[in-house]
Amino acid sequence: MLNEKDFLNGVWDKYSDYSENKTNDKFYRKHYYKNTEGNRAIRVLSMIMLVVTLGFGVTYAGTYIYEKIWKEPEKYNSEEIRQITSKEVEDSLTKDEAIDIAKQITGNLGKNFGNVVRAEMNKIDIYDLNWYIDTDTKISVSIDAKTGKLKQISDWGIDDTKIESTVSRDEAEKIAKQIYYELGYKDGEYELSSLKKNSITDDTNLWGADFCKKYDGIYNIYQCVRITFIPEIKQLTIYTLFDDEFENNPIVISQPEAVEIAKNKALSMRPDSEIKKIDSKLDIRKMNTFVYSQEQSIIERDNNIISNTTTIQNTDDNQVYVTNETVRKVWVVEITYKNDLFTDKDSYFVDCTTGEIIGGDSVK
Numbered sequence: 001m002l003n004e005k006d007f008l009n010g011v012w013d014k015y016s017d018y019s020e021n022k023t024n025d026k027f028y029r030k031h032y033y034k035n036t037e038g039n040r041a042i043r044v045l046s047m048i049m050l051v052v053t054l055g056f057g058v059t060y061a062g063t064y065i066y067e068k069i070w071k072e073p074e075k076y077n078s079e080e081i082r083q084i085t086s087k088e089v090e091d092s093l094t095k096d097e098a099i100d101i102a103k104q105i106t107g108n109l110g111k112n113f114g115n116v117v118r119a120e121m122n123k124i125d126i127y128d129l130n131w132y133i134d135t136d137t138k139i140s141v142s143i144d145a146k147t148g149k150l151k152q153i154s155d156w157g158i159d160d161t162k163i164e165s166t167v168s169r170d171e172a173e174k175i176a177k178q179i180y181y182e183l184g185y186k187d188g189e190y191e192l193s194s195l196k197k198n199s200i201t202d203d204t205n206l207w208g209a210d211f212c213k214k215y216d217g218i219y220n221i222y223q224c225v226r227i228t229f230i231p232e233i234k235q236l237t238i239y240t241l242f243d244d245e246f247e248n249n250p251i252v253i254s255q256p257e258a259v260e261i262a263k264n265k266a267l268s269m270r271p272d273s274e275i276k277k278i279d280s281k282l283d284i285r286k287m288n289t290f291v292y293s294q295e296q297s298i299i300e301r302d303n304n305i306i307s308n309t310t311t312i313q314n315t316d317d318n319q320v321y322v323t324n325e326t327v328r329k330v331w332v333v334e335i336t337y338k339n340d341l342f343t344d345k346d347s348y349f350v351d352c353t354t355g356e357i358i359g360g361d362s363v364k
Contacts (some may be wrong), residue, residue: 218284262280
């Protein structure tokens with residue numbers, strides 16, 4: 001799509017070309033071209049109207065393309081967001097349907113499903129409703145309660161501590177890719193983004209590998225295949241899928257602009273803190289309510305002070321804010337504050353298209 005300047009230049013070039021060749025056009029000479037002051041004024045006025053119209057069109061297109069995406073959070077009781085409604089039960093897979101899917105997934109991986117010892121639907125948060133199924137062969141499967149998509153399958157029937165660790169990192173990488181292909185994935189579908197040995201205990205020989213989709217040189221951790229495996233016996237123990245919808249939004253906001261946006265927000269929220277340094281990078285993150293929640297706490301505190309409350313009222317610990325878990329490209333701006341006692345950092349997620357702060361996190 002041409003930008004405004006290129007489009008107007010193109011219109012003017014065509015107009016000039018038409019004017020220069022007007023004497024070759026009989027229709028033009030007969031019906032239009034009379035070089036009078038009136039016609040010249042009309043032509044000038046027409047061009048001005050065209051420019052103004054195009055200006056409005058470009059503005060409208062820009063408004064449409066870069067529409068704000070931040071969704072105002074809603075407040076829930078922390079227990080309420082884990083309650084399964086009758087409508088959710090109605091829209092979800094039945095227990096038998098969930099077990100059949102779990103059994104098929106287990107069989108496709110060449111594992112023994114056994115007999116079901118637990119099958120229940122649980123809701124971790126407002127967006128995460130799953131069926132959890134355990135069997136007597138120490139197989140655990142979790143699937144999306146609405147779509148039936150696999151979330152995770154684990155095989156707890158293998159004691160990796162009984163197997164001596166002998167492979168190198170290069171060998172582990174080859175085996176990780178072999179398992180990846182055996183799961184039905186192809187070259188280019190996902191890329192190996194992480195490979196490391198599990199260091200929970202000294203005698204473990206479990207390795208973990210992440211294969212993620214990549215956009216603009218960034219690994220998307222929300223679209224990822226994660227495997228935990230024992231390379232010595234080429235055995236898959238945990239297979240996890242992350243498959244959130246991703247809005248591959250364009251990079252419009254520059255890095256310096258994003259830093260300034262985050263810095264201004266930080267100064268407004270922590271005016272008494274001194275900034276030590278600012279780091280930033282392009283990344284893919286999920287919208288969250290961290291910054292919004294902090295702002296609401298400040299507002300409640302200030303309201304209490306204004307109303308001459310002698311003690312600041314504690315907010316209800318059971319109340320949580322929830323917003324859409326949209327996944328976007330953002331500038332992650334990490335602000336480190338001067339603190340002699342502990343690490344004190346706030347990160348702001350600045351949407352790289354709209355410039356909105358759509359989330360963040362903190363390290364203290």
